[in-house]
Amino acid sequence: MDSTLAHWLRWPSLEYLITNYTWVWPLCEILHFAGLILLFAAVGTFDLRLLGLGKGISPRLLSRLIPWGVFGFALCVATGFVFVGGIVANVDTHPYVVLTTNVWLQLKLLFIALAGLNLAAFYVSGTSRKVDELGPDDDTPRLAKLIGATSLVLWLGVVYFGRLIPWDL
Amino acid sequence: MQFLTWISDNAAITWIRESDSQLGYTLYLAFHTIGMVALVGPSLIIAARVLGLAPALPIRPLASFRPVMRIGFWITMITGTVLFATAPAGYVKNIVFLVKIAALIAALFSLRGMVREIFDRYPDPDAQPVTSRARTWTIVTMLMWVIGVVAGRLTAYSGVVVIESLKAFAVVCLIATALVFVYTLRGRRPVVHSGQGFPIDIHPAPVKGGK
Numbered sequence: 028m029d030s031t032l033a034h035w036l037r038w039p040s041l042e043y044l045i046t047n048y049t050w051v052w053p054l055c056e057i058l059h060f061a062g063l064i065l066l067f068a069a070v071g072t073f074d075l076r077l078l079g080l081g082k083g084i085s086p087r088l089l090s091r092l093i094p095w096g097v098f099g100f101a102l103c104v105a106t107g108f109v110f111v112g113g114i115v116a117n118v119d120t121h122p123y124v125v126l127t128t129n130v131w132l133q134l135k136l137l138f139i140a141l142a143g144l145n146l147a148a149f150y151v152s153g154t155s156r157k158v159d160e161l162g163p164d165d166d167t168p169r170l171a172k173l174i175g176a177t178s179l180v181l182w183l184g185v186v187y188f189g190r191l192i193p194w195d196l
Numbered sequence: 197m198q199f200l201t202w203i204s205d206n207a208a209i210t211w212i213r214e215s216d217s218q219l220g221y222t223l224y225l226a227f228h229t230i231g232m233v234a235l236v237g238p239s240l241i242i243a244a245r246v247l248g249l250a251p252a253l254p255i256r257p258l259a260s261f262r263p264v265m266r267i268g269f270w271i272t273m274i275t276g277t278v279l280f281a282t283a284p285a286g287y288v289k290n291i292v293f294l295v296k297i298a299a300l301i302a303a304l305f306s307l308r309g310m311v312r313e314i315f316d317r318y319p320d321p322d323a324q325p326v327t328s329r330a331r332t333w334t335i336v337t338m339l340m341w342v343i344g345v346v347a348g349r350l351t352a353y354s355g356v357v358v359i360e361s362l363k364a365f366a367v368v369c370l371i372a373t374a375l376v377f378v379y380t381l382r383g384r385r386p387v388v389h390s391g392q393g394f395p396i397d398i399h400p401a402p403v404k405g406g407k
Contacts, residue, residue, distance in 0.1 A: 048360075049356065049357045049360050049361070050357065050360040050361040050363070050364040051364075053349060053350055053353055053357060053358075053361040054361055054364045054365055054368070056349045057345070057346050057349045057350075057361070057365055058368070060229075060345055060348075060349060061345070063229075063233055064232075064233055064236050064237055064240065064345070065240070067233040067234070067236075067237035068236070068237040068238065068240035068241050068244075069241075071233070071234075071237050071238075072237065072238060072241050072261065075261065075264065080260050080261065080264070081257050081258070081260050081261060082257060082260070083254060083256060083257025083260075084253060084254060084257045084258070088250075088252050088253055089253075091250070091252070092241065092244070092250060095244075163254070163257070183230055186226070186229050186230055186233065187226045187227075187230065189229075190222065190225050190226035190229050191222050191226060194222050
């Protein structure tokens with residue numbers, strides 16, 4: 028199992044790209060940040076509305092911007108995959124070793140997973156439907172506030188731990 | 197230069213730079229990014245409304261995100277100052293860093309103009325069409341954010357890598373602009389579904405020779 032995971036995590040083609048095209052890594056860094064900003068612009072603003080900020084805007088209108096956040100997240104995942112899969116080109120360590128020993132990367136992935144569960148709870152619990160029916164000035168249910176606050180804390184944690192990853196390589 | 201050396205040799209700054217503590221350099225670095233997303237994120241939503249990408253959003257309530265941007269600004273400012281103080285002599289000689297700072301100052305200036313034009317000019321901003329001045333401030337702000345963020349990421353790289361990365365980024369920007377352009381055009385040409393599995397364009401192109 029371990030050796031299969033180790034095999035799948037290392038991408039020699041990515042290492043080749045990073046080694047031979049000096050712009051690949053910095054471009055991915057730029058796009059990773061751009062994705063982060065898009066994610067926070069869409070999801071963060073929606074979370075703040077759930078918490079009661081931005082009254083006067085119907086939560087349904089802000090939820091329409093969430094696809095931009097999903098796009099930002101996809102950008103972060105794709106570029107994050109380049110960082111991990113092609114890390115050998117930059118640091119003399121195997122991606123599997125990074126995944127199994129870098130505490131910050133593990134915490135970041137854990138927080139992403141928890142943010143995913145939190146999002147699932149938003150839809151499965153019916154909170155999403157209740158929030159969609161709210162008017163511009165309506166207060167959100169208590170559970171929606173809890174989910175919004177959890178989402179904000181988790182995504183801020185993702186950013187925080189993400190910045191610490193290079194310091195543990 | 198002596199002043200810069202004095203700053204970086206300060207006991208507190210030396211500790212931040214050299215300490216392995218979680219309260220050292222990495223804390224400021226991580227919060228610098230958190231401040232940035234808090235500052236730029238909401239401004240992006242306001243920009244989306246002003247530039248017509250989210251026309252259904254009411255303008256006035258968006259003003260309640262201003263305190264978030266203000267908090268983001270102060271976090272970015274304080275942590276950025278500390279990060280600069282850890283190696284000031286190197287930073288002031290780094291052209292990419294100077295471009296970043298110039299772009300961020302311009303971004304903050306234009307952001308101020310943007311929010312004042314959008315929220316403070318009229319008692320009810322939603323009763324007025326978005327002014328061309330508001331659009332100009334918004335475009336300048338977004339452009340400066342892009343330059344600031346890109347330069348910020350490229351500060352750690354040398355000249356050739358910076359130029360190659362900028363070329364690659366320009367290609368990405370062209371593709372992204374084309375996609376946003378197509379998205380905006382789609383939004384302006386409403387398409388309804390016929391119920392037979394294919395969409396009908398309710399604004400079809402004029403047929404040559406037709407009356």
